[in-house]
Amino acid sequence: MTVIVPTLRYERRLWNEGLTRVAGVDEVGVAPTCGAVVAAAVIMQPGCHRIPGVRDSKTLSMAQRERLAPIIRRRAVAIGVGAASVREIDQLNIYHATHLAMRRAIARLGGHEHVIVDGNRIVGFEAQVGPYSNVVDGDAKVYSIACASVVAKVVRDRMMIKLAARYPGYGWEHNQGYATRDHRDAIRAMGLTPFHRRSFLALQRTLAGDQLDLDLLGDPSASPTTHELLERELVPVMADDAAFDLTDLASLESAPA
Numbered sequence: 280m281t282v283i284v285p286t287l288r289y290e291r292r293l294w295n296e297g298l299t300r301v302a303g304v305d306e307v308g309v310a311p312t313c314g315a316v317v318a319a320a321v322i323m324q325p326g327c328h329r330i331p332g333v334r335d336s337k338t339l340s341m342a343q344r345e346r347l348a349p350i351i352r353r354r355a356v357a358i359g360v361g362a363a364s365v366r367e368i369d370q371l372n373i374y375h376a377t378h379l380a381m382r383r384a385i386a387r388l389g390g391h392e393h394v395i396v397d398g399n400r401i402v403g404f405e406a407q408v409g410p411y412s413n414v415v416d417g418d419a420k421v422y423s424i425a426c427a428s429v430v431a432k433v434v435r436d437r438m439m440i441k442l443a444a445r446y447p448g449y450g451w452e453h454n455q456g457y458a459t460r461d462h463r464d465a466i467r468a469m470g471l472t473p474f475h476r477r478s479f480l481a482l483q484r485t486l487a488g489d490q491l492d493l494d495l496l497g498d499p500s501a502s503p504t505t506h507e508l509l510e511r512e513l514v515p516v517m518a519d520d521a522a523f524d525l526t527d528l529a530s531l532e533s534a535p536a
Contacts, residue, residue: 282334282338283334283335283416283419283420284334285329285333285334285335285418285419285420285421285422285424285425286329286420286421286422287327287329287422289395289412289414289420289421289422290303290323290325290395290421290422290423293392293393293395294325294326298392298393299325299392300322300356300357300388300390300391300392300393301322301323301325301391301392301393301394301395301423302320302321302322302357302359302385302388302391302393302394302395302423303320303321303322303323303394303395303417303421303422303423303424303425303426303427304318304319304320304321304381304384304385304394304395304396304397304424304427305318305319305336305396305397305417305418305424305425305427305428305431306318306319306377306380306381306397306431307336307428307431307432307435308435308455308456309373309377310457311455311456311457311458311476312456312457312458312462312475312476312479313365313449313451313456313472313474313475313476314365314435314438314439314442314451314455314456314474315362315363315364315365315368315380315435315438316362316363316368316373316376316377316380317360317361317362317380317431317434317435317438318360318361318362318377318380318381318383318384318427318431319358319359319360319361319384319427319428319430319431319434320357320358320359320360320361320381320384320385320387320388320391320394320427321351321355321357321358321423321424321426321427321430322355322356322357322358322388322391322423323354323355323356323422323423323426324354324356327354329422330347330350330351330354330426332346332347333347333351333422333425333426333429334419334425335418335419335425335428336418336425336428336429336431336432337418337428337432338419339429341436344429344432344433344436345433347429348429348430348433351426351429351430352430355426357388357389357390357391358388358430359383359384359385359386359387359388359389360384360387360430360431360434361379361380361381361382361383361384361385361386361387362380362383363376363377363379363380363383365473365474365475365476367379368476368478368479369476369477369478372478373476373479378401378404381396381408382407382408384427384431385408391408391409392409392410393409393410393411393412394408394409394410394411394412395411395412395413395414395417395421395423395424396411396412396413396414396417396424397413397414397415397416397417397418397421397424397428398413398414398415398417399413399415400413401413435455436455439451439452439455439456440452442474446472446474448465448468448469449461449462449465449466449469449472450462450465
């Protein structure tokens, strides 16, 4: 497989126009069947040099991402992380929930002048975040987006590891909530948790012909609210050396690898 190394050419074009706070934005957790969708926004210093090894987080191992994330934190001018909860995913659909997570991440930057997002144009996005550009496969091509993908992936993986300790047996510590065989077997054996995306599971059951009992769907009202998820499982801001504690708002982003 050919690995694409992201460049700074998109950022340089904007820097040359006099813009200094250019944010790359990416999200993770769109496809899994449980857990929040998480987005990160990263502003790098104009004229910076690339951190060796930074690229699309999907092409990196967990160990590589955990090594790179604190370096990105040190080099970045600003980083924001946002999420959309399971309840929001089920109510809004994953498309709108993902863009909500992006807007929350951007709002935590402390100001920006331009945003570069991974993927296609987003209806109404400019009215909410200001001037932005979109780059298809941006996580592979655009350096600041690649940085954001690493940060978001590390935060979400840590969240799933913490949730795996609370709901053991689903394999979230290694499958990150994807519909792997061990995850599906655990659902059959133990039912759903409040962190499962019920709208996703219903669709999967239809497509795969999987005969899950209706009582496994549980009570959708048990799904955590947005506030509970963001306060307990994610962090709104970056901190450099906080302890990795679920109740600490800085823990999921700043815990040592």
